[in-house]
Amino acid sequence: MDALEAVAAALWPRRLSSAVPWLMLLPAVVLTGLLVLGLWEMADGSFRTLDTATFLPSDDYSFANYHRAFTEKLFVTVASRSLIGSLIVTAATLVLAFPYSYVMVRTRSAALRKFLLIALFLPFFIGQVVRAYGWLIILGSQGMVNEALGLVGVAPIRLLYNYPAVLFGLVQYMLPFAVLMLAPALTAIPEEMESAAGSLGANWVRTFVHVVLPMAKPGFIGAGLVVLTLSLTDFAIPAILGGGSQDFIANAIYDQFFRTSDQGMGATLALLLVAVGSIMVGVVFALFGAGTLAMGRKP
Amino acid sequence: MTGWTKADFDLSRRRFLRGVGLAGAAGLTGLPLRAFAAEPDKPRELIVRAWGGSWVDSLKAGVSDPFTKLTGIAVRHDLTEDNEIQPKLWAAAAQKRVPPIHVNWDTTTNATKSALRGVTEDLSDLPNLKTVSEAAKPVGVDGYPIVNTYGYVYVLAYRPGAFPDGAPKSWKVLTDPKFKGRVAVYNDGIGLHFPAEIAGGGKLEDIPGNMQPAWDFFTALKANEPLMGEDPDFTTWFQKGEIDVACTISSNAREAKKNGIDIAWTVPEEGATYETDGLWVPKYLPENELYWAKQYVNFALTQEAQQVWLDGLGLPGVAPGLKPPADLVGDPSYPVKPEDYARLLRVSSKVEVEHESEWFGKFKEIMQG
Amino acid sequence: MKGDRSKAVTLWTFVVAALIMLSAPTLVVLGASFTAGNMITFPPEGLSLKWYAAIAGATDLRDAFLRSLIVASICTAVAIPTGTLAGIALAKYRVRFAAGVQVYLLLPFTVPLIGSGIGLMLIFGRWGVLGQLWPVGVAAAVINLPFMIWAVTASAAALDPDLELAAANCGAPPLSTFLAVTVPAVMPGIITGALLMFILALNEFLVSLLLVDARIVTLPVQIYNSIRSIITPDLAAISVVFIAVAAAAIALLDRLVGLDIFLKSK
Numbered sequence: 001m002d003a004l005e006a007v008a009a010a011l012w013p014r015r016l017s018s019a020v021p022w023l024m025l026l027p028a029v030v031l032t033g034l035l036v037l038g039l040w041e042m043a044d045g046s047f048r049t050l051d052t053a054t055f056l057p058s059d060d061y062s063f064a065n066y067h068r069a070f071t072e073k074l075f076v077t078v079a080s081r082s083l084i085g086s087l088i089v090t091a092a093t094l095v096l097a098f099p100y101s102y103v104m105v106r107t108r109s110a111a112l113r114k115f116l117l118i119a120l121f122l123p124f125f126i127g128q129v130v131r132a133y134g135w136l137i138i139l140g141s142q143g144m145v146n147e148a149l150g151l152v153g154v155a156p157i158r159l160l161y162n163y164p165a166v167l168f169g170l171v172q173y174m175l176p177f178a179v180l181m182l183a184p185a186l187t188a189i190p191e192e193m194e195s196a197a198g199s200l201g202a203n204w205v206r207t208f209v210h211v212v213l214p215m216a217k218p219g220f221i222g223a224g225l226v227v228l229t230l231s232l233t234d235f236a237i238p239a240i241l242g243g244g245s246q247d248f249i250a251n252a253i254y255d256q257f258f259r260t261s262d263q264g265m266g267a268t269l270a271l272l273l274v275a276v277g278s279i280m281v282g283v284v285f286a287l288f289g290a291g292t293l294a295m296g297r298k299p
Numbered sequence: 300m301t302g303w304t305k306a307d308f309d310l311s312r313r314r315f316l317r318g319v320g321l322a323g324a325a326g327l328t329g330l331p332l333r334a335f336a337a338e339p340d341k342p343r344e345l346i347v348r349a350w351g352g353s354w355v356d357s358l359k360a361g362v363s364d365p366f367t368k369l370t371g372i373a374v375r376h377d378l379t380e381d382n383e384i385q386p387k388l389w390a391a392a393a394q395k396r397v398p399p400i401h402v403n404w405d406t407t408t409n410a411t412k413s414a415l416r417g418v419t420e421d422l423s424d425l426p427n428l429k430t431v432s433e434a435a436k437p438v439g440v441d442g443y444p445i446v447n448t449y450g451y452v453y454v455l456a457y458r459p460g461a462f463p464d465g466a467p468k469s470w471k472v473l474t475d476p477k478f479k480g481r482v483a484v485y486n487d488g489i490g491l492h493f494p495a496e497i498a499g500g501g502k503l504e505d506i507p508g509n510m511q512p513a514w515d516f517f518t519a520l521k522a523n524e525p526l527m528g529e530d531p532d533f534t535t536w537f538q539k540g541e542i543d544v545a546c547t548i549s550s551n552a553r554e555a556k557k558n559g560i561d562i563a564w565t566v567p568e569e570g571a572t573y574e575t576d577g578l579w580v581p582k583y584l585p586e587n588e589l590y591w592a593k594q595y596v597n598f599a600l601t602q603e604a605q606q607v608w609l610d611g612l613g614l615p616g617v618a619p620g621l622k623p624p625a626d627l628v629g630d631p632s633y634p635v636k637p638e639d640y641a642r643l644l645r646v647s648s649k650v651e652v653e654h655e656s657e658w659f660g661k662f663k664e665i666m667q668g
Numbered sequence: 669m670k671g672d673r674s675k676a677v678t679l680w681t682f683v684v685a686a687l688i689m690l691s692a693p694t695l696v697v698l699g700a701s702f703t704a705g706n707m708i709t710f711p712p713e714g715l716s717l718k719w720y721a722a723i724a725g726a727t728d729l730r731d732a733f734l735r736s737l738i739v740a741s742i743c744t745a746v747a748i749p750t751g752t753l754a755g756i757a758l759a760k761y762r763v764r765f766a767a768g769v770q771v772y773l774l775l776p777f778t779v780p781l782i783g784s785g786i787g788l789m790l791i792f793g794r795w796g797v798l799g800q801l802w803p804v805g806v807a808a809a810v811i812n813l814p815f816m817i818w819a820v821t822a823s824a825a826a827l828d829p830d831l832e833l834a835a836a837n838c839g840a841p842p843l844s845t846f847l848a849v850t851v852p853a854v855m856p857g858i859i860t861g862a863l864l865m866f867i868l869a870l871n872e873f874l875v876s877l878l879l880v881d882a883r884i885v886t887l888p889v890q891i892y893n894s895i896r897s898i899i900t901p902d903l904a905a906i907s908v909v910f911i912a913v914a915a916a917a918i919a920l921l922d923r924l925v926g927l928d929i930f931l932k933s934k
Binding site (some may be wrong): 387391 | 702706708786789790793794796798799877878881882883885890893894895898
Binding site (some may be wrong): 027281 | 671674675678679680682683685686687689690691692693694695697700708709710744749750751753754756757758760761762763767769770771772774775776777778779780781782783784786787788790791806808809810811813814815817818819821822823841842843844856857860864866867868871873874888891892895903904907910911914915918922933
């Protein structure tokens with residue numbers, strides 16, 4: 001241990017202590033830097049148009065792809081669909097995740113806590129395709145729900161392959177992440193705070209609104225950001241539950257890279273999506289403060 | 300190759316000679332480049348990209364397994380989708396890396412894009428090209444950067460229960476309000492553009508100059524709330540009663556039927572899109588692996604290989620003397636005679652390759668609206 | 669007490685709704701895997717283990733699963749130190765340009781997976797390291813890293829600056845303080861994060877698709893690619909085996925470290 005300390009002291013002299021946080025951030029910055037390098041490679045392509053006579057990118061640079069991205073109806077449609085969708089999904093997921101997290105953290109039964117925890121992870125293990133198949137069995141035109149409705153005389157309703165179905169699928173997919181992000185924030189709220197509020201005459205609704213929710217704010221911000229960014233960039237759920245007519249931006253990017261072989265256009269859309277996502281994240285941090293996530297730090 | 304001892308070589312050679320006896324002369328008409336004794340080192344395995352499910356099973360039975368028997372070279376199949384392996388192959392070529400596969404089984408349209416981009420090896424010296432039909436020759440490119448191996452038809456598949464009076468006669472059934480929400484097409488519209496052009500009141504010769512009839516047809520189709528997906532989706536949707544009619548490749552409809560799904564198919568009065576698939580070899584393979592990859596393609600053109608491979612797919616090949624599988628004799632999705640082909644809609648792959656992006660884009664724009 | 673009941677009813681309504689939403693498709697698939705028929709249906713058409721027998725004989729599936737385990741292990745091994753250090757740094761120190769750093773570190777979520785996949789394929793291709801499993805593991809770590817960082821940051825609520833100060837005042841050198849005081853304090857976050865990283869890497873598909881080749885294909889990629897014309901119950905059976913293995917792993921973790929240490933309220 002002493003030897004290790006010596007090495008650490010040599011590598012990490014005290015006078016450099018202001019650099020300590022940056023040194024600790026360095027590995028994460030480098031790892032994430034791989035993505036930046038990748039984006040950089042793609043950025044070059046975004047300024048070149050595809051020549052369909054040779055299927056090579058043009059030699060000269062232009063903003064043609066960017067112009068297309070902002071003017072073509074298809075891209076505007078899918079972009080607004082994914083933006084609005086991700087906001088709805090974020091709100092709905094947080095509403096569902098909070099009670100789940102709360103019960104999971106506050107229950108006195110270790111067995112129940114574990115059950116709730118494991119139920120969170122279950123959906124990950126059936127791949128997207130099989131999961132979609134499962135939903136079809138439950139929600140399809142001849143699925144279990146429609147059969148049940150048929151028993152009470154309701155004609156089959158199309159529950160899948162529309163916009164609500166995509167949002168529903170995204171909420172299901174995001175719920176575990178949101179619960180896991182919220183749980184530590186709730187853990188950090190001492191239970192006595194709630195009982196104190198209760199003994200002062202506040203009913204549970206008021207206690208939630210005035211004590212629990214404000215104190216859990218960092219968790220909500222963290223969970224909200226995860227859900228917002230992941231649903232904004234999701235590809236699989238719109239593809240499998242949208243019936244082909246509910247594409248998000250990531251589906252348009254997929255089409256450019258894989259279907260029409262226009263990698264420059266795909267890169268353009270990807271870079272614009274990164275910009276929009278990062279701006280949204282930046283706005284959230286600006287509104288709520290960058291330190292929101294760092295709950296342990298004393299101001 | 301280090302792992303090869305003389306005993307191995309003798310063994311594979313013996314196996315080869317035995318294979319000759321089994322497979323007959325056709326398989327042996329290969330080996331164009333060098334005398335047999337000087338053949339290049341055999342790689343341990345070749346990697347061939349293929350579609351999954353019954354597609355790879357047929358290729359394995361008809362081509363890969365006999366090839367292994369003949370040469371002693373194992374064949375591994377990479378089941379990445381043709382669309383999804385394309386950026387991988389293009390990136391490998393751009394970076395002059397050894398590609399992740401030796402042979403790509405690909406649609407002619409996609410393969411032509413790769414050929415135009417210059418990432419394919421020339422296959423003009425394959426001996427079996429002398430025996431195959433004209434259809435093997437790709438259009439709009441020089442020489443043989445790809446070899447077409449068979450054709451297929453985008454048929455109108457339907458659930459017989461929904462059509463008590465017999466098969467639907469026209470593609471217009473897709474826009475019939477009676478089937479609102481119960482029709483399915485590919486999510487990029489592939490296979491549907493040409494029939495749509497005609498069903499929308501246009502002519503095949505108008506393509507690509509005036510596609511307005513097709514766009515009008517798609518607009519009507521959009522109002523009919525179609526489901527859009529890929530082959531497995533169609534099978535699932537037929538199976539679970541979500542749809543009554545779909546535009547799909549005949550092989551997949553046939554495979555669904557074999558698995559007990561109530562499904563039939565037809566070529567409507569407007570005709571149906573006819574396309575081809577082919578094989579090609581990517582650039583930057585080591586020389587010996589390139590040699591054996593080309594041998595694989597050459598072998599896939601033999602009558603024996605094609606008969607088994609394409610029986611599995613139910614598709615007409617390019618080798619001479621192929622017999623249609625019993626269940627497809629007289630089937631419109633298995634053209635044999637010139638008049639069969641006359642019912643099918645074909646556009647030069649050069650035109651297709653140049654305009655496909657634009658057609659997909661327009662289809663998407665209408666359908667995502 | 670009436671208030672307590674309405675609270676419980678309200679909370680449990682949401683919890684039950686969430687539970688149904690989370691597990692319904694999984695339960696259906698689980699049941700369907702025991703079908704004697706040739707299609708995924710629920711309830712299954714007769715009971716049999718034939719689809720399990722079918723996958724038991726498939727060595728390619730077993731190999732692919734092992735490779736997925738390796739990828740997940742590499743991902744977790746890379747993510748734990750990287751994410752823990754970054755998480756503690758963000759939680760403990762006032763970092764200049766913190767908002768910018770946060771936006772940067774969230775890039776893995778704001779870049780669409782297809783973009784990440786293509787970009788990493790180009791980078792790893794240029795470096796000539798494709799065709800091996802470790803870049804796939806590293807890629808999985810990159811695209812999920814925010815989970816690891818945030819899990820640690822969130823649990824840093826338990827970090828007590830006074831305790832660290834006390835350790836330092838008692839003459840404990842910085843590294844010892846870090847290992848003996850700081851790291852144990854955020855251990856719940858490390859465990860949550862590591863668990864998430866492992867499970868997500870085990871199931872990673874889209875980025876892996878671009879980084880693997882046929883020799884090193886991972887299980888999710890193999891399953892996705894094997895579907896062409898028809899979906900058969902062997903896929904359901906694979907999912908069930910996958911869940912069983914994962915459940916065993918989670919149970920083991922629970923035995924070793926106790927899963928609810930990071931959830932129990934104080």
